[in-house]
Amino acid sequence: MIELLSGHLYSSPRVYIRELLQNGTDAIRARAKQQPDFAGEITLEVFASGDGSRTLIFEDNGVGLTEAEVHQFLAIIGESSKRADEMRNTDFIGRFGIGLLSCFVVSDEIVVISRSVHSDKAVEWRGKPDGTYTIRLLDGEFTPGTRIYLRSKLGYEEYFELATVKDLCRHYGALLPYPVTVSDGSRSQTINEGKPPWLLPNWQQTVSRDAMLDYGRRFFGENFIDFIPLHSEVGDVQGIAFVLPHRASIAAKTNHQVYLKQMLLSENVENILPEWAFFVKCIINTNDLLPTASREEFYEDSKLAAVRDALGNCLRDYLIYLAEHDLPRLHKLIAIHFLSIKALAVQDDQLYRLFIKWLPFETSQGRLTMEQILEHNAVIRFTPSLDEFRQISRVSAAQSMCVINGGYVFDAELIERLSDFFPEYSVERVDPLDITESFEDLNTAEQQLVFQFLQTADAALQSFGCKAEIKKFLPLELPALYSTSEEATFLRSVERTQEDANPLFASVLGTLGAAFGVPAAHGQLCFNFHNPVIAKLVQSGDPALQRMAVEMIYVQALLMGHHPLNHREMKLLNNGLFNLIELGMR
Numbered sequence: 001m002i003e004l005l006s007g008h009l010y011s012s013p014r015v016y017i018r019e020l021l022q023n024g025t026d027a028i029r030a031r032a033k034q035q036p037d038f039a040g041e042i043t044l045e046v047f048a049s050g051d052g053s054r055t056l057i058f059e060d061n062g063v064g065l066t067e068a069e070v071h072q073f074l075a076i077i078g079e080s081s082k083r084a085d086e087m088r089n090t091d092f093i094g095r096f097g098i099g100l101l102s103c104f105v106v107s108d109e110i111v112v113i114s115r116s117v118h119s120d121k122a123v124e125w126r127g128k129p130d131g132t133y134t135i136r137l138l139d140g141e142f143t144p145g146t147r148i149y150l151r152s153k154l155g156y157e158e159y160f161e162l163a164t165v166k167d168l169c170r171h172y173g174a175l176l177p178y179p180v181t182v183s184d185g186s187r188s189q190t191i192n193e194g195k196p197p198w199l200l201p202n203w204q205q206t207v208s209r210d211a212m213l214d215y216g217r218r219f220f221g222e223n224f225i226d227f228i229p230l231h232s233e234v235g236d237v238q239g240i241a242f243v244l245p246h247r248a249s250i251a252a253k254t255n256h257q258v259y260l261k262q263m264l265l266s267e268n269v270e271n272i273l274p275e276w277a278f279f280v281k282c283i284i285n286t287n288d289l290l291p292t293a294s295r296e297e298f299y300e301d302s303k304l305a306a307v308r309d310a311l312g313n314c315l316r317d318y319l320i321y322l323a324e325h326d327l328p329r330l331h332k333l334i335a336i337h338f339l340s341i342k343a344l345a346v347q348d349d350q351l352y353r354l355f356i357k358w359l360p361f362e363t364s365q366g367r368l369t370m371e372q373i374l375e376h377n378a379v380i381r382f383t384p385s386l387d388e389f390r391q392i393s394r395v396s397a398a399q400s401m402c403v404i405n406g407g408y409v410f411d412a413e414l415i416e417r418l419s420d421f422f423p424e425y426s427v428e429r430v431d432p433l434d435i436t437e438s439f440e441d442l443n444t445a446e447q448q449l450v451f452q453f454l455q456t457a458d459a460a461l462q463s464f465g466c467k468a469e470i471k472k473f474l475p476l477e478l479p480a481l482y483s484t485s486e487e488a489t490f491l492r493s494v495e496r497t498q499e500d501a502n503p504l505f506a507s508v509l510g511t512l513g514a515a516f517g518v519p520a521a522h523g524q525l526c527f528n529f530h531n532p533v534i535a536k537l538v539q540s541g542d543p544a545l546q547r548m549a550v551e552m553i554y555v556q557a558l559l560m561g562h563h564p565l566n567h568r569e570m571k572l573l574n575n576g577l578f579n580l581i582e583l584g585m586r
């Protein structure tokens with residue numbers, strides 16, 4: 001049991017300090033319940049033991065243990081004095097009766113000397129990792145409280161160094177309401193001076209904004225742009241959310257620093273805020289959530305869910321407050337954290353209505369806010385994927401058509417919901433092939449002029465599953481536009497994979513392609529009649545030159561639309577350049 005618990009439950013030997021601090025704090029709380037004016041304190045002293053090992057003496061002036069309690073609570077794994085108490089979930093951190101075993105990770109013996117407030121005699125308990133122990137009553141004067149002696153195991157001396165113990169005490173105990181002092185006999189330091197501002201009563205009236213941001217800077221080492229008070233009655237939660245000064249990605253988990261009854265539970269708690277809240281980093285204290293036995297996270301229960309909702313509401317209220325009272329600050333926040341707000345607006349109608357007009361979108365006319373888009377367009381056009389947007393963004397920009405790239409996360413969903421909130425606007429999904437259909441056709445004379453060129457181009461492109469077209473469109477400098485549908489893009493990728501796959505998989509892919517009914521031509525290369533290169537090619541009437549140029553323009557158009565090239569297409573570009581050079585040399 002001891003090996004299982006001490007060796008496998010805890011993420012690092014460092015947690016032995018956490019468990020000692022926790023027990024000391026619980027003992028002080030138990031004593032303070034009986035003697036309300038009593039001033040609790042905890043000290044830790046480290047020194048070298050002479051044989052290369054190091055010793056730590058942990059001491060608290062808490063409630064202590066009687067001989068009978070030592071028999072019951074120290075000697076039996078899983079027994080805890082804290083469970084029997086009717087206050088268990090509000091006062092004490094411990095409850096499993098296994099925390100002390102973490103000391104066996106760093107030490108081969110635990111010696112506890114304790115005097116209970118209910119007894120005159122002190123008792124000594126010596127426990128070994130094999131489960132054996134001795135108990136004896138001690139003569140002499142002892143004040144109530146508990147002292148725990150640990151001697152480092154070989155290889156674990158670093159966890160008993162003054163600097164390490166200080167760091168660990170600060171790490172786990174910085175918010176503890178009782179002074180925690182660490183010393184090596186000559187130097188001593190109290191690691192938790194003063195309460196953090198957000199745990200002071202009425203701090204929102206008495207602590208300045210600058211002081212709070214300064215606290216955030218010292219605590220997390222970042223220059224946050226703002227802070228949001230957090231509060232939840234369920235779970236008795238208080239905290240601060242600091243607004244990150246840089247963009248956070250939805251995939252990168254922000255790790256919040258979470259305290260349970262003012263002891264650090266973990267720096268990696270993810271599930272205490274809603275998923276969309278990745279624009280803040282929090283420091284939170286809860287007095288009433290249940291930790292798991294490893295004490296590194298909370299049970300995912302309905303109480304935790306209610307806390308998550310309540311804290312989400314604090315953040316939401318802050319955003320609404322900014323929208324109604326502090327637009328400059330809101331714009332600063334949106335400039336960095338629009339992704340978080342988009343994630344929230346997708347699932348929250350009130351916030352959608354409030355924020356959508358300020359949110360930025362990538363469009364064929366550059367980055368615009370929805371307000372700017374709505375101002376000039378009655379029909380809101382978008383492509384659902386980035387690939388489709390790339391195919392047509394230049395052309396639609398040249399025709400002064402605003403098309404939004406809906407390929408980024410949340411954007412298509414937000415755009416599709418626009419007409420629910422603003423019925424005067426209609427929303428249209430744009431297909432790249434529709435765009436080419438809207439180009440101006442050639443007149444009969446022009447059609448005759450290009451007839452031979454078009455035939456040559458069609459023949460050159462046939463083996464690439466592409467059809468040639470020629471129309472008039474803007475911008476002039478664009479010689480051709482490759483467009484394709486979503487299914488065709490999929491088929492192109494099937495073909496490309498087939499090239500690299502082994503014969504069996506290639507034939508599976510072939511069947512898949514056939515099942516989709518591969519059209520003879522699944523892409524279209526639309527030449528621009530207005531473009532000088534195309535005009536010259538049409539004029540030349542030289543089929544060999546035309547074919548070579550068409551192949552190169554085809555590859556160029558694919559690259560501009562960010563379509564991956566297959567082997568044959570890659571070869572086209574090299575061959576084309578080679579032939580051009582040869583032609584020039586001739």
Ligand SMILES: Nc1ncnc2c1ncn2[C@@H]1O[C@H](COP(=O)(O)OP(=O)(O)OP(=O)(O)O)[C@@H](O)[C@H]1O
Binds near residue numbers: 062079082097098
């Ligand atoms: N410093 C202390 N002062 C008084 N009693 C203590 C102290 N440390 C341990 N104990 C007693 O030993 C028991 C077992 O401690 P242990 O740390 O193993 O478990 P716990 O704190 O009860 O629960 P958890 O495993 O959740 O921490 C406690 O319930 C308490 O009665």
